[in-house]
Amino acid sequence: MPTTFAPETLRPRLQALDTRQLIPAEGLSYQRFYGLSFANSGLLSRSWLGRFEAAGYDIVGQVWLPEQPKATLFLMHGFYDHMGLYRHVVEWAVTQGFAVISCDLPGHGLSSGSRASINDFAEYQLVLQGLFAEAETLQLPKPWHLCGQSTGGAIVIDHLLNHGNDSPAQGQAILLAPLVRPRAWGWSKLSYYLLKPFVKDIARRFSDNSNAPAFLPFLLADPLQPQRLPTAWVGALARWISRIESAPRSTRSPMIIQGEADMTVDWSHNLAVLNEKFTQPQILMLHTARHHLANELPELRERYFEFVQQRMG
Numbered sequence: 190m191p192t193t194f195a196p197e198t199l200r201p202r203l204q205a206l207d208t209r210q211l212i213p214a215e216g217l218s219y220q221r222f223y224g225l226s227f228a229n230s231g232l233l234s235r236s237w238l239g240r241f242e243a244a245g246y247d248i249v250g251q252v253w254l255p256e257q258p259k260a261t262l263f264l265m266h267g268f269y270d271h272m273g274l275y276r277h278v279v280e281w282a283v284t285q286g287f288a289v290i291s292c293d294l295p296g297h298g299l300s301s302g303s304r305a306s307i308n309d310f311a312e313y314q315l316v317l318q319g320l321f322a323e324a325e326t327l328q329l330p331k332p333w334h335l336c337g338q339s340t341g342g343a344i345v346i347d348h349l350l351n352h353g354n355d356s357p358a359q360g361q362a363i364l365l366a367p368l369v370r371p372r373a374w375g376w377s378k379l380s381y382y383l384l385k386p387f388v389k390d391i392a393r394r395f396s397d398n399s400n401a402p403a404f405l406p407f408l409l410a411d412p413l414q415p416q417r418l419p420t421a422w423v424g425a426l427a428r429w430i431s432r433i434e435s436a437p438r439s440t441r442s443p444m445i446i447q448g449e450a451d452m453t454v455d456w457s458h459n460l461a462v463l464n465e466k467f468t469q470p471q472i473l474m475l476h477t478a479r480h481h482l483a484n485e486l487p488e489l490r491e492r493y494f495e496f497v498q499q500r501m502g
Contacts, residue, residue: 232283
């Protein structure tokens with residue numbers, strides 16, 4: 190699976206996201222590789238890549254515009270992920286008439302930072318705030334909706350619990366297999382404290398987290414996939430879990446889509462926490478769905494997209 194792009198060469202060639210720069214050849218190669226250009230589909234008026242600074246990182250963002258956008262969807266990816274894995278969500282959103290804006294989190298995809306690491310989850314909030322600022326400058330249409338998968342869902346949860354009433358994103362919030370605690374968190378936390386004095390990272394274990402047969406082989410060949418799990422990220426997660434589980438209750442009512450075959454997050458615990466933290470969250474359970482809902486089988490994606498559409502008016 191040959192590629193002609195790399196973060197260290199593509200990122201410096203990008204201009205500021207708010208300049209709406211024409212995508213350089215290497216960026217077009219990136220979009221083609223991940224199916225993000227939607228060339229000849231008639232879905233878009235245009236799309237582009239660009240950079241912005243947030244939390245001390247050089248963040249790469251991306252915008253997709255349909256002909257007459259009626260709202261905007263902010264799309265936050267999961268841990269180990271990047272924007273390139275979310276073409277199904279982007280395609281659905283633009284067919285609904287939404288502009289889509291997204292970015293690679295620090296240490297992920299095309300953005301700068303130690304691979305798959307973070308100092309503190311508060312840095313993710315600064316990145317989201319930076320994305321809001323870019324959307325404001327670009328005058329992307331309101332209402333602004335939020336969508337996050339897994340760790341991206343955790344970022345949306347954190348924002349709603351702490352800034353929900355004064356958020357610029359007063360539209361709907363969509364949480365796909367959101368992270369509060371990962372599966373077997375007690376053992377993971379113990380391992381972290383035992384390993385922390387001795388190792389900085391451990392080898393990543395790739396798991397079959399979608400029923401779509403082509404997804405895991407694609408991940409294994411994806412040039413933007415991190416290969417190590419930094420202990421720093423696990424420590425940041427531990428601190429974040431304590432903060433979020435003691436956060437005040439919110440009046441917001443997010444949509445939550447959760448697969449019952451998810452072996453990545455502790456979804457029964459997480460749903461109990463989210464039911465307590467939010468006001469009547471709207472929950473769709475998918476019996477056979479695994480963790481990576483953005484890349485599940487087409488019939489499972491259709492079910493949750495229909496669920497979301499019915500509630501977005």
